[in-house]
Structures are given as C-alpha cells and as structure tokens.
Amino acid sequence: MxxxxxxxxxxxxxxxxxxxxxxxxxxxxxxxxxxxxxxxLPESELPNGEPPGGESVLADPGQRLLARIVDTLVVGLPVIIVVKEFVSGHDLDVVAPPALAGCMFLYEAVQLALWGQTLGKRFAGIQVVPDLSGPEGAATDEEGADAAETSAGAPQGGYGRPSVPRAVLRAAVYSVPIALRPVHILGLLASLFWVANAGFIYEGPQRRAVHDRLAGTLVVKRRTP
Incomplete structure (x- = not known):
C-alpha cells in the first residue's frame, strides 16, 4: 500500500x-x-479620523465652549479687577477690552506652544494639535519631536502640541477682535466675526473654527494615558 x-x-x-x-x-x-x-490600518488612516467603534477623536462643540468660558473667567476677572483700580466710567470701556485682549493673547499663545492646552482646555479634556492634512499642515521638526516625547498621553492620530508660530497665530486671530471692541464699526465687525467663528465649527467634518483654519490646527479630545 x-x-x-x-x-x-x-x-x-x-x-x-x-x-x-x-x-x-x-x-x-x-x-x-x-x-x-x-x-x-492605523487610526490616523481611518475614515474621518475615527478609531474602531466610531467614536470621534475631535472635540465636541460643548467641550470647546466650556473651555472658552473657563479661560475667559480665568483671564477676564483679574484683568477687570485690576483695570477698575486705575480707571472708571467711560475710560473703563476703552481700556478694558485691549487689556483683556493682550492678556488673553499671552495666556493662550504661551500655553498652547508649551503644552497644547490652556487651563480651560485641560478642564474640558481637549487639546490643540496641528492639522497635517492641509497644505499648511506640514509638521515642523519641533512638532515631530514632540510627538515622540508625549506618546503616552498624545491625542489619537496627531502630534502632541502645535509649533510656536501656529500657537501665536491662533491666539492672535481670537484675541485681536477683543481689542477692537471700543471702536464702533470695528466692534460690530468683531461681533460678527465671533458669530461666524463659532458657526464654522459646524461646517465640515473637522469642526475647525476660523482661527483653526488660519493656524492649521485641530481641537481633539485628550487621550487618557
């Protein structure tokens, strides 16, 4: 056989x-x-940047609003208290907005460049990261190095924090309209800008406000280490 x-x-x-x-x-x-x-199939290549299970890594509009309220209180209350010690009446309306804008710019630009988060964003559990999908989104050496340094707590599908130019531009786009409030026409345009800025979050799948689009950033949920 x-x-x-x-x-x-x-x-x-x-x-x-x-x-x-x-x-x-x-x-x-x-x-x-x-x-x-x-x-x-890495998470960064999944449709719309979503991990398995369909949960979006992008920050919810409610989280962004909460972060902005906290940051405004953290910066605004001390600024108003100090300014009131030196000026009053009509002068307060003229001096307070530029003072608030300058402090808000420094507060946000420094923290975003160092950590990608302000105190309000930490409280809300979100973080600003560079958007690498657009023509302005090429990662700098600083952003690439930061990705390795913060891998334990980095947001899904992105680098840990934006570069200094991104952080400065993003903070400036939001803060400058505050300083223009005392000027009647410019103050009206600033108010319209803020309405449009909030509305742009709902335009497109990436939930990018105007300052995100100009600076090349995204706001994402912070990954739990």
Whole structure:
C-alpha cells in the first residue's frame, strides 16, 4: 500500500498556507479570509479620523465652549479687577477690552506652544494639535519631536502640541477682535466675526473654527494615558 506523502516529503502543495488542523482551526500565523493583519490600518488612516467603534477623536462643540468660558473667567476677572483700580466710567470701556485682549493673547499663545492646552482646555479634556492634512499642515521638526516625547498621553492620530508660530497665530486671530471692541464699526465687525467663528465649527467634518483654519490646527479630545 502506498504511503501518503506529506508536504515535508515533496508534495507540490504549499506548506503552512490553507492547511487546516484536524479540529478545524487555522494553522499558526494564518488569518481569516478578508481580514487584514492587526496593526495594518492605523487610526490616523481611518475614515474621518475615527478609531474602531466610531467614536470621534475631535472635540465636541460643548467641550470647546466650556473651555472658552473657563479661560475667559480665568483671564477676564483679574484683568477687570485690576483695570477698575486705575480707571472708571467711560475710560473703563476703552481700556478694558485691549487689556483683556493682550492678556488673553499671552495666556493662550504661551500655553498652547508649551503644552497644547490652556487651563480651560485641560478642564474640558481637549487639546490643540496641528492639522497635517492641509497644505499648511506640514509638521515642523519641533512638532515631530514632540510627538515622540508625549506618546503616552498624545491625542489619537496627531502630534502632541502645535509649533510656536501656529500657537501665536491662533491666539492672535481670537484675541485681536477683543481689542477692537471700543471702536464702533470695528466692534460690530468683531461681533460678527465671533458669530461666524463659532458657526464654522459646524461646517465640515473637522469642526475647525476660523482661527483653526488660519493656524492649521485641530481641537481633539485628550487621550487618557
């Protein structure tokens, strides 16, 4: 009686692929048909930047509003208290907005450049990161290095914090309209800008306000380490 040949004895059948164990299990190293190897599709390449399960990594509008309220209180209350000690009446309306704008600019630009978060954004659990998808989104060496340094707590699909130019531009776009409030026409335009700025968050899948679009940034949920 002829002895059946095994792959090791010279069979033309390929070894290790498509073989089924007696109990019906796949051989070691083989995956079910149509299923890519684990890790082949990184989170950053998923549709709309969403991880498995469909939960978006982008910050919710409510989180952004909460962060902005906290930051305004943190900066605005001390500024108003100090300004009131030196001026009053109509002069208060003229001096307070530029003083608030200057302090808000420094407060936001410095913290975003250092950590990608203000106190309000930390409280709301969100972070500003560079948007690398657009023409203005090429990562700088600083941003690339920061990605490795903050990998334990970095947001999903992005670098840990924006570069200094991004942080400065983003803070300036939001703060400058505050300083223009005492000028009647410019103050009206500033109010219209803030309405449009908030509305742009709902335009497009990336939830980018005007200052995000100009600075090339995104606001995302902070990943829990």
């Amino acid at each position: 002829a002895t059946p040949r095994t792959p090791a004895q010279g069979s033309d059948e390929p070894s290790g692929t498509g073989d089924v164990l007696p109990d019906g299990e796949l051989t070691e190293g083989e995956l079910p048909e149509g299923e890519p190897p684990v890790g082949e």
